[in-house]
Amino acid sequence: MEQSTSASPDLHVVGDAAGWESVYREQVGPVYRYVYARTGNRADAEDIAAQVFLRALPRLRLRASPGEIRSYLMTTARSVLAEHWTMHYAADAGLLEEDVATPEPPPERLDGDSGVRRAARVLAALPDHYRRILELRFLRGYSVKEAASEMGITVTNAKVMQHRALRRAAEEEPW
Amino acid sequence: MRLRRRRPQVDDFLDAVVRDRRPPRFPASDDEAREMLAASALRAGQPGADAPHPDFVEKLERRLRTAMQVDDADRAGARLSRRRLLGGAAAAAAVAVGAGVGIDRVIEHIDDSAAATPKELVPEAGRWVDVGALADVPVGRPLRFSTAAFEGFVVNHGEGDVQAVSAMCTHMPCTLIFNPGAQRLDCPCHTAWFGLDGAPISSAYPYRLPALPTLRTRVVSGRVEVFSA
Numbered sequence: 001m002e003q004s005t006s007a008s009p010d011l012h013v014v015g016d017a018a019g020w021e022s023v024y025r026e027q028v029g030p031v032y033r034y035v036y037a038r039t040g041n042r043a044d045a046e047d048i049a050a051q052v053f054l055r056a057l058p059r060l061r062l063r064a065s066p067g068e069i070r071s072y073l074m075t076t077a078r079s080v081l082a083e084h085w086t087m088h089y090a091a092d093a094g095l096l097e098e099d100v101a102t103p104e105p106p107p108e109r110l111d112g113d114s115g116v117r118r119a120a121r122v123l124a125a126l127p128d129h130y131r132r133i134l135e136l137r138f139l140r141g142y143s144v145k146e147a148a149s150e151m152g153i154t155v156t157n158a159k160v161m162q163h164r165a166l167r168r169a170a171e172e173e174p175w
Numbered sequence: 176m177r178l179r180r181r182r183p184q185v186d187d188f189l190d191a192v193v194r195d196r197r198p199p200r201f202p203a204s205d206d207e208a209r210e211m212l213a214a215s216a217l218r219a220g221q222p223g224a225d226a227p228h229p230d231f232v233e234k235l236e237r238r239l240r241t242a243m244q245v246d247d248a249d250r251a252g253a254r255l256s257r258r259r260l261l262g263g264a265a266a267a268a269a270v271a272v273g274a275g276v277g278i279d280r281v282i283e284h285i286d287d288s289a290a291a292t293p294k295e296l297v298p299e300a301g302r303w304v305d306v307g308a309l310a311d312v313p314v315g316r317p318l319r320f321s322t323a324a325f326e327g328f329v330v331n332h333g334e335g336d337v338q339a340v341s342a343m344c345t346h347m348p349c350t351l352i353f354n355p356g357a358q359r360l361d362c363p364c365h366t367a368w369f370g371l372d373g374a375p376i377s378s379a380y381p382y383r384l385p386a387l388p389t390l391r392t393r394v395v396s397g398r399v400e401v402f403s404a
Contacts, residue, residue, distance in 0.1 A: 037216045115221075
């Protein structure tokens with residue numbers, strides 16, 4: 001199998017001894033970002049990111065290309081996330097599945113698509129009042145009460161608006 | 176627009192996400208889960224929120240170093256025979272199989288015949304963990320369990336022979352599903368089947384997958400316990 005990677009221009013040869021460490025240092029950021037955007041809190045994101053590396057790293061061929069390594073780590077991340085949502089929230093595992101079998105998901109989904117950019121893209125597609133409540137809550141950290149007072153509506157209305165806005169946001173793109 | 180009444184835990188989940196705290200667990204509907212996922216993605220939009228904390232990065236690297244050392248020692252014996260088996264013909268065939276194969280170049284398959292025999296996993300920091308009543312594991316119906324470190328099935332082979340096998344496919348990290356008709360553990364991601372004893376039966380790949388690891392198992396006063404971390 002190795003002959004095919006050795007001809008590849010993006011060959012990523014790493015010394016045997018330190019190999020997994022450089023893979024880890026390169027990939028821990030992207031993997032964590034991916035996981036955080038699907039858990040929304042540091043405690044769960046850290047647990048899940050740790051599981052991803054503990055599961056995937058011992059099986060990696062270090063001479064695979066960075067793209068292949070990234071793709072395998074992300075596949076592992078999707079699988080661990082699906083287990084997390086199924087086990088703790090009884091959610092349909094398919095919710096998170098883009099496609100576990102995709103050997104090479106498009107690079108923009110794995111890379112560069114930072115949380116900031118993705119959130120901005122989703123918010124931009126929403127009507128003003130939906131965008132406003134979601135910005136106040138999730139980007140600026142307002143409580144429901146604070147957001148309600150900022151928007152001049154009741155707490156009950158703010159809650160309802162938040163749920164409707166999230167539902168719309170969920171329709172904007174697969175998570 | 177009318178909305179179905181939501182569980183109050185959804186609000187608690189959203190509040191936890193706003194405060195970057197671990198949210199409560201509860202059974203949610205798919206719609207609720209979709210909203211919760213959308214909120215998580217928006218929370219990741221706070222500048223810096225989705226960057227890993229340096230302490231975490233460092234601690235995990237230490238954990239991995241330990242894990243990789245154990246793994247290296249484990250595999251040293253299997254390496255030579257695997258190289259021989261994964262020579263030209265098998266490699267060419269693997270490339271021709273199609274979807275999923277891209278990934279096969281990335282992971283190592285321990286592929287000698289010894290690997291096809293279930294191997295017992297004994298965690299260094301293991302302890303006996305109760306995973307259910309023996310009465311709930313009739314012959315022919317495995318019981319799915321999770322410990323902190325292990326996803327598995329308890330299998331009752333009859334005549335006092337109770338075994339715990341991993342629920343994780345040895346091809347890629349998907350969790351296996353019990354197929355009652357065929358009395359098999361099937362991988363939902365790619366074609367790969369395992370017997371209830373963890374031995375690989377068949378897969379879409381031109382090599383044998385490693386067997387599912389097993390855990391030490393015992394029955395104490397009608398309860399099944401596995402030795403797991």
